[in-house]
Ligand code: NA
């Protein structure tokens with residue numbers, strides 16, 4: 001994917017950095033998802049054909065999934081791609097509803113900041129009680145700190161796009177197609 | 180005072196109907212209705228989180244398995260080793276006494292009021308398609324299991340451990356993810372695994388075991404009136420632990436009878452297989468003594484001996 | 497109970513005022529638990545609930561099925577299916593619409609999403625129908641309605657979400673969706689025949705395909721058959737767990753597409769990133785829904801609604817019919833996923849208390865949310881179609897959907913009246 005044209009040219013260094021970071025994180029997410037598929041493939045084939053499953057493959061899948069979701073959360077937030085019910089868009093998009101849109105952004109920022117703070121506490125607690133994953137006994141605290149960081153960045157993203165508008169890639173609208 | 184209880188087995192499970200519900204009734208009875216317990220319609224978190232739910236006060240009373248948190252309660256691992264016995268009531272009483280004597284002040288148990296501990300009377304080895312009696316029969320077979328001890332045990336026997344909760348066993352056996360699974364006789368029936376686990380290998384002193392807790396949030400306990408605390412003290416502790424064990428002692432013979440009637444093969448492990456497990460047991464104990472010292476137990480060997488002596492005395496063996 | 501009811505109302509209001517659903521649910525649940533119980537519990541439950549969900553192996557099925565559907569929509573499998581179906585039924589009146597419907601159901605069997613099914617089939621089938629002078633009503637209506645089969649015929653993302661919320665076995669749900677899905681296809685085809693017979697101008701006759709070409713077209717569907725037998729066959733024969741089926745399906749779809757030369761790295765990368773975005777927003781909204789269900793549990797609202805329903809004396813099938821009417825009304829204005837996320841945790845305990853099967857209820861709910869996808873004013877499939885076919889007026893699409901909605905309601909009534917239709921196939925397994 002190429003940078004959208006309206007951000008090229010005289011646009012700020014910050015913006016081009018933001019896009020570079022976004023591309024980088026997207027590639028990492030893509031690799032994690034591919035790894036999940038490859039792992040399942042290898043595990044099933046290994047078990048069916050050779051009787052050798054991969055120990056803790058479920059455990060690895062769970063960790064990869066957590067990494068994908070929380071690597072993606074700031075990106076989805078920045079792209080304003082969260083699931084929304086848009087039946088009353090005409091109403092909400094009217095000029096006199098601007099205060100409501102600001103309030104909405106503040107609410108999203110606050111919720112994300114709260115989750116971030118709660119995951120910092122959760123991570124500290126997890127290291128205190130040696131919380132580890134079931135099969136491979138991977139310590140949980142670093143993962144919780146990663147989630148906290150992701151939520152903090154997402155909170156920041158929610159706040160920034162309230163002012164600048166969403167970071168939308170015109171070539172890829174990420175239409176909601178989960179249903 | 181209304182206390183909440185979070186439980187993660189369905190309301191039809193015997194732990195719910197024959198243990199938790201009677202416990203709530205007894206608490207209401209001895210406090211003359213001043214303290215009642217509501218069992219929430221759905222668990223508030225996954226089973227491994229149930230200790231934390233009580234400790235942090237999200238729910239007031241919870242129960243669960245100590246080793247669902249694989250590294251937190253190292254001091255209790257010894258009770259999940261092979262040869263821990265098959266009489267669940269005697270086991271649970273012995274474990275309570277052990278806990279009271281050696282562990283009640285251990286930091287790992289801070290923040291909660293321990294209402295009971297329990298064991299389940301010996302887990303056994305179950306296979307879907309073949310009889311398993313000798314050490315060779317176990318080799319390279321994939322067994323579902325949970326926790327660090329079962330993993331070590333199976334690996335040492337040359338089997339392939341697959342970590343998953345017991346609720347997943349049916350699906351995994353059907354899809355060939357595993358060849359067999361570790362359960363008590365009772366849970367083969369209670370998890371409806373009779374169709375997929377037809378061969379049962381019995382170790383006379385138990386192949387492995389599981390340790391359970393029933394806990395209450397510490398602050399909530401402290402906040403009860405002295406009168407209510409005294410009343411509740413009368414029905415918890417060793418008595419409640421014994422009640423836990425009795426439930427399993429009732430379930431297992433019924434399960435064995437049912438499985439035998441359905442034509443399942445129930446055999447004893449061969450002396451060679453028992454000897455192989457005994458050898459692994461010795462290494463496990465040696466490794467654990469170091470780990471338990473690290474977890475703040477002064478004399479792990481003395482604690483293990485105390486448990487064994489108490490169990491033997493109680494079980495009349 | 498009171499706090500719970502207020503919280504539900506506020507959550508829905510916020511969601512309608514364009515607060516992202518996940519954040520409406522999270523904010524309301526945390527505040528609700530904070531006021532109704534205490535703030536410590538509210539704050540402790542947030543990380544517990546989120547980490548339980550994100551570290552759930554069962555839920556990891558979601559991105560893999562989304563990925564499989566997204567890859568498949570780029571592989572030309574939809575074209576192959578449509579070509580084969582057309583070769584066989586294209587020459588009867590309404591044949592193109594019938595072939596589209598068959599291709600839709602085939603595509604649904606390898607794709608977990610109704611949007612992807614509708615969008616893909618729109619690109620594949622609409623131009624042909626236009627070329628043969630089919631009316632916009634019939635053409636667009638067929639695709640929008642056919643697309644709804646995507647969430648009933650397994651795999652189905654929304655079924656996974658239902659399974660997670662109600663702790664129902666996802667494999668059982670998938671198997672249970674097969675017969676109602678095929679039944680839905682049959683009724684849709686009847687509806688097309690009815691439209692074509694009543695007003696032939698909607699659907700001119702197509703051309704007959706000679707046998708050699710029929711066979712050639714048929715031979716093009718092997719990638720589909722391979723994927724289909726792997727996923728549905730594997731699930732039915734219990735070769736895989738659903739999560740494994742999803743991983744295998746996604747992997748195989750990537751291999752097939754690469755083999756056909758239809759998948760370059762840059763396309764694959766875009767497809768995977770798209771999948772990741774969709775998965776993230778789905779997970780986030782699920783965090784909110786799971787927190788809401790904690791509020792329902794703790795505030796006593798679930799128990800309160802149960803008591804309320806019991807006090808009305810409404811029971812059995814009549815009760816289910818009332819619940820479904822509520823869902824149908826909600827479905828007019830709410831997104832399918834939102835309905836499942838918000839209302840299933842509220843109604844599932846009532847269904848269990850009435851002694852009904854949660855697998856059966858799940859299928860009924862899915863059928864209702866299928867209808868929600870095509871009922872005005874908010875019919876997501878219609879909007880997806882509109883995005884792909886900007887020239888067709890929305891009103892005309894809705895008009896074309898009337899006969900399909902009618903047969904959907906008939907199907908819903910039959911499935912409610914005869915649970916055995918849904919549960920039979922599952923009973924033949926093991
Ligand atoms: Na589908």
Ligand code: NA
Pocket residue numbers: 827828829830867868869870871872873874875876
């Ligand atoms: Na609708």
